[in-house]
Amino acid sequence: MFTLVESLYSNEILDRPDLGCAMLIAACQARGIKTTLIKGQTTYLKDIFIDESEELWDILRELKDADLRKIGILEYKESFAGKDMKQFCVELKGLYGCSIDDKNPRRYFNGLEMKRFHILYNIFMSAYYYCLEELKSNKSRMVDNYVRRIRETNPRYIGFSLQFKFDSFSRAIRKRVKESLGIPIIAGGSLSPFIDLKNIDKILKKEYFDYLIVGPGEFALPRLIEALAAGREPVGIGNVYYARNGRIKGSGLEVINNLDSLPYPDFSQFDLDLYPVPERVLPIQSARGCSWGRCAFCSFHKINAGRHKILSADNFIATLAYLSNKYRCHFFTLNQEELTVEQAGIISKALLGGNLKNINISSAARLEKGYDNASLLRLMRKAGFIQLQWGVESASQRVLDAMRKGTNTRVMSRILKKSSQCGISNICFIFFGFPGETKVEARHTVAYLKKYARYIDDIYCGTFILTPYSPVGQNPSRWNVEICNPAGYTVKSGMNPKEVSIFYARFLKEIAMNNIKVSSGRLICLYPGNSRVTAHFLSSGHGMVLSEVALKCLARKRLNRIFPVLPGEFRKRGGDFVWRAENTMESIFINEHFPEKENTLDSLEEKMFLLSDGTMSIKDIDLIVRDGVRSYHSKKRLRDKCIGFFRKIFSRNLGMAFAAPWRAG
Ligand code: SF4
Structure with missing residues (x-):
């Protein structure tokens, strides 16, 4: 009866489901309102990387260099230039498999592979949104897919969760839903307290929704749906805003003071294993x-x-x-x-x-x-x-x-x-x-x-962002700030915004180069x-320890204390097993531009390497490697080799060491 669409925009890949949607599902179900979730990131990531990667290829090929420069992805052109569509799609599918499907910690800690995944995601977001917003493109299979998914749920009412901004992707979907289904559209989410209520009538029209729930929706949403189902105007329901006969209507904000009155969040409709975490x-x-x-x-x-x-x-x-x-x-x-x-x-x-x-x-x-x-x-x-x-x-x-x-x-x-x-x-x-x-x-x-x-x-760092609802945004002169349009500001003392970005860029560069x-x-x-x-x-949570601790454990023969993970690319070349390790104490920039030398592993080392995925201790690895060997001297030789192998790895910072096992991927 009610369909809830999870947020369809994020500037970063998220690694967990949305709590707000889980709370709303629970609140609606508790009032007997059957609620179906249309998933956000877990679905659109699959669209981008697998089902609709050909569309992404077309978009990228159609964009001119000037467009790519404008959206800041020209430097990544080489990641899709020189390839044909098939290669491009195979690469995307492979990346999705490694980053999402494969729960092996070895994959998770493969910095360069994960970086490619994130960068392609950013390329997609920038390019796709640019097409929708700037080029006013109205053909999109991704939008079609979402509209079809929504239609299949047979909704009588639909809700959209808005998290960061009014994004053009969900706007395009709302437009199509409005035109084709003609059902009431409700919007809410963490963006809602920042929406200008004085202009809500214009926003409702421009953003294609009929009702806005401001702030927490656990009480407001079920009451609104019940009112609509009974054919009543939702008068008197706190946090709900709408327009009638050219007038904005709303009954003010209702705060949920008793959090204990809320049900447990309901995550049962999310794809909990389709996030990029092991x-x-x-x-x-x-x-x-x-x-x-x-x-x-x-x-x-x-x-x-x-x-x-x-x-x-x-x-x-x-x-x-x-x-x-x-x-x-x-x-x-x-x-x-x-x-x-x-x-x-x-x-x-x-x-x-x-x-x-x-x-x-x-x-x-x-x-x-x-x-x-x-x-x-x-x-x-x-x-x-x-x-x-x-x-x-x-x-x-x-x-x-x-x-x-x-x-x-x-x-x-x-x-x-x-x-x-x-x-x-x-x-x-x-x-x-x-x-x-x-x-x-x-x-x-x-x-x-x-x-x-x-x-x-x-550290998680950035630069100052002037938001309209912050105290600085509300009273800029108090902080010697002058607002200048569009959406810029100047300061009377200290660094100006340009100097700040230069300072910040240098800071990031110094970190990337491992200079600081x-x-x-x-x-x-x-x-x-x-x-x-x-x-x-x-x-x-898995007791990560630095290499020196792992080395001490090896020296004291405490092999059951360390669960190693050896990330990096590996492949068979000729008859050899070749591993390109990543230095765990160097930045991703250094690993990318000054890569470690390739290691050619013999068959025993290959076995130890493949077993080092965080699920077993060095002791277990040693036992597996020595399994079936009877002579005392051979056993000892193998054990020394095993310890020597890991000593070499940890002394060169090529592996990660944990005190507790990861679950099998
Ligand atoms: S007011 Fe300060 S402490 Fe509170 S949420 Fe904002 S940044 Fe954090």
Whole structure:
């Protein structure tokens, strides 16, 4: 009866399903509304890389160099130039197979292959959207496919989840649905709080939908569908906006204060194994909103209107247990703005007091004083908080104060150190170019990262973005910002936006060249961004250790302590087995442009290499290799060879070492 279309746009490949849609499905089903999900990324990735790759080929061939330059993908032209369509499609299919279907950690940690996958995705997104938006192309098999899928669900009402922006792909689908099905179209999602309600009548027309749900939809959506089913106008339903007889109608915002009243998220209709990760990762919430809510650059807290709301610890644990059992999942990310110190302590104690085992959690947290507490961080680590994502933003106290971040650099340093020493993987968010930030202050942040690199597993960085709903956007003069159209700004002091991008580009280049070290270096060989943050999360859950630790274990003959993964390309050439390794402590740029020499492996090494996919320890590998050998001397010789092989690998940083096994791919 109701069909829900998951978001059809993301500027990065996502590695988990959408929590908002799972909550809406559960809320509708709880009210007896049969709801069918039309999947977003897992379906369109398959379209791009397999079913409709010929369409992508046509699009790329039709675009002129000027178009490619305009959308910033001219430099990637060689990845499709010099090939024919068949080769291109075979390559895409192969990449999809390696990145999505193959759950072997060896594939997952193959930085160069994953990079190709991400780049082709970006090429597609840029080219496809350019055709829809700029070239006004209206023939698209991908759009046709989605319209057909929607039609097959026989919907009476349809909802579209909008996450990042009004994207032309889902707009094209809504247009076709409106023209061909003529059913009420509802839109909502994390974009909704940022939609200008004063102009909602124009937006409804331009974006092809009839009703907008602003903010949380768990109450509003089922009530709206019930009203429509009863032929009633949805008067008085909080968060719902629409137009009638040229007038905008809406009953204001309704905040969901009691999170315990919501059902468990329903992920049963998602393709949980079609994300580019070797293990399932599910999003969950223990709270909504942000207890701080003052940062001058931020508008995230606007998504969950009203005060900070929390789920009771009992309910949170029950939800975790339910999801873990139902979906065989052990990795959960808290999909929320922050985890307060108080809630972190309560949840950790509850987790340790319950029967839930083998749960790993990643969460964002604010570097507030309360986290400067080793006992709390130890407790959290023990309970399963293996990754914390901190909003460092800058290491200049003046800039932090100007941002109204409410953090202190000395406290921040202590937290990062303690958290790392407790075994938690620290991910730090930073950005350059907050209005007024000088080059000296930005350099100070870089120096800070270098100083504390060993406590930081990774950074997630960018430049300041002026968003209209942030305090700076609402009151620019207070931060000496002048808005100039279209969508630009200037500053009266500090670096201007152009200087910021130059500074940032240099910073990224220095990291890529391994000239500066701003993190521990673990997984630096992988494609940066969100996917690498998840790779850290999964790796921490499997007890990733640095090569020197693996070497110590080998020296002490503790072969059962190390589960090796040897990534890199390998193939048979003539009678030889050739492995082109990737240096795990070098950046992806270095691995690409200054590749390791090829290793030709003998038959025994080949066997050990193929067994090194994270699912078995060196001891198991050694036992398999020696299986059937009877003489003591031969056994000893083989064992020495096995240890020697792995010693050579870890001393050259060509492999990854984990303290716990990965599940078989
Ligand atoms: S940046 Fe984070 S801590 Fe600051 S207001 Fe936004 S959500 Fe809250």
